Amino acid sequence: MSSSRISTNKKAAVACNNCSLSDLCLPRGLTKEELVRLESAIDKTSKIPKKDYLYRRDDPHQAIYAVKSGAIKTSLSTLDGEEQILGFYLPGDLVGFDAFANSKHSCDAQALEDTFVCELSMSSFHELCGSIASMRNGMMRQVGMEIGREHQLLLTLGQMRTEERLATFLTGIAERNQSRGFSAREFYLPMPRHDLANYLGMAVETLSRMFSRLQEDGIISVNHRLIEILAPERLKSLGHHQCR
Amino acid sequence: MSSSRISTNKKAAVACNNCSLSDLCLPRGLTKEELVRLESAIDKTSKIPKKDYLYRRDDPHQAIYAVKSGAIKTSLSTLDGEEQILGFYLPGDLVGFDAFANSKHSCDAQALEDTFVCELSMSSFHELCGSIASMRNGMMRQVGMEIGREHQLLLTLGQMRTEERLATFLTGIAERNQSRGFSAREFYLPMPRHDLANYLGMAVETLSRMFSRLQEDGIISVNHRLIEILAPERLKSLGHHQCR
DNA sequence: AGGAATGCTTGATGTAGATCAAGCTTTACT
DNA sequence: AGTAAAGCTTGATCTACATCAAGCATTCCT
Numbered sequence: 001m002s003s004s005r006i007s008t009n010k011k012a013a014v015a016c017n018n019c020s021l022s023d024l025c026l027p028r029g030l031t032k033e034e035l036v037r038l039e040s041a042i043d044k045t046s047k048i049p050k051k052d053y054l055y056r057r058d059d060p061h062q063a064i065y066a067v068k069s070g071a072i073k074t075s076l077s078t079l080d081g082e083e084q085i086l087g088f089y090l091p092g093d094l095v096g097f098d099a100f101a102n103s104k105h106s107c108d109a110q111a112l113e114d115t116f117v118c119e120l121s122m123s124s125f126h127e128l129c130g131s132i133a134s135m136r137n138g139m140m141r142q143v144g145m146e147i148g149r150e151h152q153l154l155l156t157l158g159q160m161r162t163e164e165r166l167a168t169f170l171t172g173i174a175e176r177n178q179s180r181g182f183s184a185r186e187f188y189l190p191m192p193r194h195d196l197a198n199y200l201g202m203a204v205e206t207l208s209r210m211f212s213r214l215q216e217d218g219i220i221s222v223n224h225r226l227i228e229i230l231a232p233e234r235l236k237s238l239g240h241h242q243c244r
Numbered sequence: 245m246s247s248s249r250i251s252t253n254k255k256a257a258v259a260c261n262n263c264s265l266s267d268l269c270l271p272r273g274l275t276k277e278e279l280v281r282l283e284s285a286i287d288k289t290s291k292i293p294k295k296d297y298l299y300r301r302d303d304p305h306q307a308i309y310a311v312k313s314g315a316i317k318t319s320l321s322t323l324d325g326e327e328q329i330l331g332f333y334l335p336g337d338l339v340g341f342d343a344f345a346n347s348k349h350s351c352d353a354q355a356l357e358d359t360f361v362c363e364l365s366m367s368s369f370h371e372l373c374g375s376i377a378s379m380r381n382g383m384m385r386q387v388g389m390e391i392g393r394e395h396q397l398l399l400t401l402g403q404m405r406t407e408e409r410l411a412t413f414l415t416g417i418a419e420r421n422q423s424r425g426f427s428a429r430e431f432y433l434p435m436p437r438h439d440l441a442n443y444l445g446m447a448v449e450t451l452s453r454m455f456s457r458l459q460e461d462g463i464i465s466v467n468h469r470l471i472e473i474l475a476p477e478r479l480k481s482l483g484h485h486q487c488r
Numbered sequence: 489a490g491g492a493a494t495g496c497t498t499g500a501t502g503t504a505g506a507t508c509a510a511g512c513t514t515t516a517c518t
Numbered sequence: 519a520g521t522a523a524a525g526c527t528t529g530a531t532c533t534a535c536a537t538c539a540a541g542c543a544t545t546c547c548t
Contacts, residue, residue, distance in 0.1 A: 057487070057488070076395055076396075076398075076399050076487055077487065077488050078399070078403070078484070078485040078486060078487055078488060079484075079485075079486050079487070079488045080484055080485065082403055082485060084398055084399040084402045084403050086395055086398055097387075097388070097391060098388070098391055098392070098395070099388065100384045100385060100387055100388025100391065101385055101388030101389045101391070101392050102385070102388070106388075106391075106392050106395065107395060126377070126380075129380060130377060130380070133370070133374055136373060136374070136380075140344045141344060141345055141346070143341075143344055143387055143391075144341070144342070144343065144344025144345030144346070144350075145345045146391065147341060147342055147344065147345070147350075147390065147391065147394070148342070148345050148350050150391070150394045150395075150398065151320055151330055151342070151350065151351060151394075152320075153398060154320075154328055154330055154394065154397060154398065154401065155320050155322070155328040157398065157401040157402055157445065158328045158401055158442070158443075158445040159322070159326055159328050161504075161505090162504080162505070192524090192525065192526090193525070193526060193527095194524095194525075194526095198402070199402075201401065201402040202505075202506085203505070203506055203507075204525090204526080204527095205505090205506080205507080205508095205526095205527080205528085206504090206505055206506075208526060208527050208528080209505090209527085209528080211526095211527090212527075212528080224513090224514080224525090224526075240322070240323075240324055241322040241323075241324065241326060242322060242323050243301070243320055243321065243322055243323070244301070244321050244322060244323045405534075405535095406534080406535070436494090436495065436496090437495070437496060437497095438494095438495075438496095446535075446536085447535070447536055447537075448495090448496080448497095449496095449497080449498085449535090449536080449537080449538095450534090450535060450536075452496060452497050452498080453497085453498080453535095455496095455497090456497075456498080468495090468496075468543090468544085489548105490547105490548095491546105491547090491548090492545105492546085492547080492548105493544105493545085493546075493547090494543100494544080494545070494546085495542105495543080495544070495545085496541105496542085496543075496544090497540105497541090497542080497543095498539105498540090498541090498542105499538105499539085499540085499541105500537105500538085500539080500540105501536100501537080501538075501539100502535105502536080502537075502538090503533100503534105503535090503536080503537090504533105504534100504535090504536085505532105505533095505534095505535100506531100506532080506533075506534085507530105507531080507532075507533090508529105508530085508531075508532090509528105509529085509530080509531100510527105510528090510529085510530105511526105511527090511528090511529105512525105512526085512527080512528100513524100513525080513526075513527095514523105514524080514525070514526090515522105515523085515524070515525085516521100516522085516523075516524085517520100517521085517522075517523090518519105518520090518521090518522100
């Protein structure tokens with residue numbers, strides 16, 4: 001039941017320096033010397049097997065994690081056994097800010113597929129934030145982006161109809177892939193329908209129908225989790241509630 | 245249209261030291277000397293008249309604000325003229341973290357009534373965070389609480405029925421008042437129905453009906469914005485989706 | 489003080505999306 | 519390989535809530 005990570009390698013296989021995610025993740029804006037300090041602080045890379053938890057609610061805040069490959073979902077579980085998914089974290093994303101309030105995690109983080117994460121222990125984190133201004137700024141930027149994503153999701157859940165929610169989500173994923181050097185046109189979704197429906201605040205059946213509708217309209221092509229965006233502009237224009 | 249603050253007083257009328265909000269806001273955990281430094285960094289207290297903006301989207305990130313009295317709402321506006329309210333900030337709350345991502349505010353912040361805020365300029369903020377560890381930690385705690393509030397709202401919008409949303413909101417306000425030394429039983433809501441309905445993701449009419457329903461059931465007493473909670477336990481038990 | 493505008497409530501009606509139900513496909517397990 | 523269990527889709531029905539409509543109360547403005 002508890003967080004059971006295996007295949008822990010002392011020292012990251014790839015230095016931050018050489019990591020393909022370096023400009024998405026923390027290193028952006030650090031000097032060469034600072035980068036060396038960050039790298040030596042990243043004490044290990046862990047493999048989280050599919051369905052295992054990276055951490056659970058009330059676990060002590062041990063580290064900030066950077067997703068290297070795979071995907072993580074965070075969620076809140078209620079007493080009556082329901083859950084609300086809060087976010088999906090893809091390679092280059094940082095996870096773990098939810099524990100800032102009281103040094104205990106306030107949600108669960110689970111691997112959607114076999115996932116590798118870099119760990120920056122909280123003691124290293126504090127030390128680096130205390131001594132390197134650009135590290136502090138980079139961290140603040142990341143926290144700000146996290147808050148921004150949550151604001152966007154609140155807008156989605158509060159204002160949009162179901163078709164628009166899915167359209168907005170798909171364009172978001174496409175842009176994210178683009179910025180990571182992957183295809184914005186064709187990609188695999190890392191999460192099952194069940195999770196995506198929950199995240200977008202609708203029933204699985206409704207989500208499925210919306211996928212079908214977008215496909216019938218010739219906007220996307222759906223093959224289970226493989227999505228091809230045929231008409232990116234039309235997809236984007238379905239998102240009426242874009243921020244001014 | 246733009247942010248027009250008036251009645252700016254050089255130097256806060258009440259020092260952080262003596263401020264009734266001190267243990268809710270930043271000072272918690274600071275030594276006497278650190279507190280003096282924080283106080284001297286808080287260069288002014290501003291009055292934001294009702295309906296004026298504290299800041300707007302795309303404004304440069306000039307300060308972190310602490311609400312001393314009154315109330316602030318933050319919101320996202322869409323191109324087609326709709327809005328999603330993201331949060332209500334009451335005395336003791338900190339506002340302005342939304343600009344961490346790129347040094348520009350990513351939402352609007354508007355006064356619901358005449359409001360006084362303390363301003364900690366970003367330059368002071370950076371200086372204090374760089375030199376005082378407990379200041380850094382206090383700030384992280386605040387950011388964590390902000391993220392926690394947003395998670396709670398996502399759960400509310402994603403999982404709850406309308407009556408439950410209102411019940412959860414009201415118990416939350418009651419607890420907040422309690423922790424601030426005000427009555428948890430009787431209080432004025434600072435926001436109009438329109439804003440509360442938007443925040444809770446429902447139509448004003450539905451919100452009004454839910455108020456009426458809770459009143460008919462003898463759980464609360466409603467007189468416009470004056471709310472009296474008659475049966476706190478029953479109200480709380482309507483919130484089925486409490487976190488485990 | 490008087491009138492207009494805003495805010496709130498209640499009732500009647502319509503509908504987007506939930507729920508229920510069933511079949512099919514893919515993945516997981518022995 | 520064969521069977522069980524998940525995962526996904528489509529159709530039929532139902533309902534919680536939105537929308538439309540109207541009236542009253544309160545606040546704002548001159």
